[in-house]
Amino acid sequence: MVRVVAIAIEGLTKIFDDGTVAVDNLDLTVASGEFMVLLGPTGCGKSTLLRLVAGLDAPTRGRVTIDGEPVDENTPRHHRIAMVFHDYALYPHLTVAQNIGFPLRAGAHDPPEVAQRIAESARHLGIADLLNRLPAHLSGGQRQKVAMARAIVRRPEVLLLDEPLSNVDAGVRAELRAEIADLADRLEVTTLYVTHDQAEAMTMADRVAVLRKGVLQQAGPPEVVYADPETVFVAAFIGVPRPALLEAAIYADAGSVVLDLGEQALTLPPDDPRTAGLAARHTERVTVALRADALSVVDAPTPGTVTLRGEVRRVENLGHEAIVHLDTGGVGTSDAFSHLELPEPGRLPAPPPDAPPPPLMQRLARLIPHQRTEPPAPTARTPYGFYPVYDGELPGEPLPAGEVAVRVPVAHRPRPGDTLTLAVDLDRLLLFDRAGDRIRIDEHRIEEGLDNYS
Numbered sequence: 439m440v441r442v443v444a445i446a447i448e449g450l451t452k453i454f455d456d457g458t459v460a461v462d463n464l465d466l467t468v469a470s471g472e473f474m475v476l477l478g479p480t481g482c483g484k485s486t487l488l489r490l491v492a493g494l495d496a497p498t499r500g501r502v503t504i505d506g507e508p509v510d511e512n513t514p515r516h517h518r519i520a521m522v523f524h525d526y527a528l529y530p531h532l533t534v535a536q537n538i539g540f541p542l543r544a545g546a547h548d549p550p551e552v553a554q555r556i557a558e559s560a561r562h563l564g565i566a567d568l569l570n571r572l573p574a575h576l577s578g579g580q581r582q583k584v585a586m587a588r589a590i591v592r593r594p595e596v597l598l599l600d601e602p603l604s605n606v607d608a609g610v611r612a613e614l615r616a617e618i619a620d621l622a623d624r625l626e627v628t629t630l631y632v633t634h635d636q637a638e639a640m641t642m643a644d645r646v647a648v649l650r651k652g653v654l655q656q657a658g659p660p661e662v663v664y665a666d667p668e669t670v671f672v673a674a675f676i677g678v679p680r681p682a683l684l685e686a687a688i689y690a691d692a693g694s695v696v697l698d699l700g701e702q703a704l705t706l707p708p709d710d711p712r713t714a715g716l717a718a719r720h721t722e723r724v725t726v727a728l729r730a731d732a733l734s735v736v737d738a739p740t741p742g743t744v745t746l747r748g749e750v751r752r753v754e755n756l757g758h759e760a761i762v763h764l765d766t767g768g769v770g771t772s773d774a775f776s777h778l779e780l781p782e783p784g785r786l787p788a789p790p791p792d793a794p795p796p797p798l799m800q801r802l803a804r805l806i807p808h809q810r811t812e813p814p815a816p817t818a819r820t821p822y823g824f825y826p827v828y829d830g831e832l833p834g835e836p837l838p839a840g841e842v843a844v845r846v847p848v849a850h851r852p853r854p855g856d857t858l859t860l861a862v863d864l865d866r867l868l869l870f871d872r873a874g875d876r877i878r879i880d881e882h883r884i885e886e887g888l889d890n891y892s
């Protein structure tokens with residue numbers, strides 16, 4: 439079934455008077471009945487975006503339409519939109535029933551209908567037995583349910599939720615997550631849900647939109663943003679434990695490709711399409727993202743398997759499994775290079791000095807011989823790989839050694855100091871360029887193929 443686009447956000451930009459760019463040229467559509475989660479770190483513009491969708495603030499550029507009708511500051515109480523904030527904002531002197539019925543007070547509803555709507559909303563949230571209580575006599579979870587009941591009492595078509603569970607106890611949060619997602623589904627209401635909690639995003643969303651500094655990084659189903667991230671930021675922001683981000687240099691020679699991590703290298707199998715795709719990036723510096731599920735402990739390297747060695751630093755016993763953290767001797771990608779840095783409060787930082795050159799310059803750069811011997815002698819190795827780091831890229835302080843994490847059965851957990859061999863699943867090996875964008879090896883191969891025909 440083709441879903442109708444309920445919310446269309448086009449070229450939306452919000453620049454505050456002090457110059458803060460809170461939302462930056464954002465395009466996003468939310469289908470009718472869809473549960474879309476806006477996910478990102480604090481200050482990335484989630485709340486600002488929600489307020490623009492609600493018509494509470496005016497955008498600097500761009501527009502929002504709901505079912506084709508523009509939303510603007512003249513329609514802040516758009517009758518089809520309901521919003522819930524994290525602080526519940528209940529009236530302390532009103533009972534639960536009066537709080538839920540509050541949005542109907544000025545409407546054209548007669549008292550029996552109001553009572554019926556309040557009862558219906560309370561039933562949806564499972565709080566029908568609390569109707570005569572005052573908010574002070576409710577738990578945090580119950581208060582949030584009252585706020586939700588109040589939001590749905592007008593039977594909105596669009597529900598905007600701004601971190602509604604952030605003030606609720608951790609224990610109740612998981613339960614409420616499921617209830618809210620289930621409620622939105624039953625009511626077939628189009629929902630935009632803001633959170634910085636990836637567990638919330640992954641468990642509740644039909645699609646997750648990941649924001650960084652006001653810029654949309656990626657929107658897609660939870661399993662896609664997890665397994666197929668478009669930027670290093672998305673890869674690093676989603677997943678527990680966080681993936682290891684390691685500096686690497688690509689070295690291609692006579693059909694084989696090596697991802698050099700410094701103290702050790704991943705030698706990719708020749709004749710593999712992924713190897714062919716990477717060969718064109720000979721000498722390029724990249725970030726390798728390795729999630730725990732891209733790694734598995736093996737007894738010893740076997741032919742055809744790509745392996746890493748690591749020394750066990752820490753073992754976290756979670757009862758059902760253990761997470762083993764190993765030092766591979768690799769170099770962790772610094773914040774400045776990984777594009778993971780959080781915005782300074784109130785202001786976006788200037789673009790990093792190592793912002794990528796335009797594509798033509800990148801191509802030309804590959805043609806410029808770098809200072810190295812060919813083939814690289816072991817002495818040419820740096821902590822970053824075979825090739826010396828290019829000018830101006832080395833930070834003053836040495837970077838921490840790159841740790842990777844792997845899951846093992848508790849019964850087979852190693853001890854700190856043990857050395858393990860890890861097989862790397864090449865299908866889950868994620869590579870990113872210096873701009874933080876995903877290197878899609880197959881696409882690159884197609885591009886190269888086209889080049890050959892031009």
Ligand SMILES: Nc1ncnc2c1ncn2[C@@H]1O[C@H](COP(=O)(O)OP(=O)(O)OP(=O)(O)O)[C@@H](O)[C@H]1O
Pocket residue numbers: 454455456458459460478479480481482483484485486487634781782783784785
């Ligand atoms: N009225 C304002 N004037 C100036 N800057 C503002 C204003 N409101 C928000 N900002 C800034 O805009 C950026 C985005 O803020 P916003 O509240 O949308 O982020 P957020 O992702 O919702 O953060 P959080 O998760 O902490 O609520 C931040 O840098 C914030 O400091």
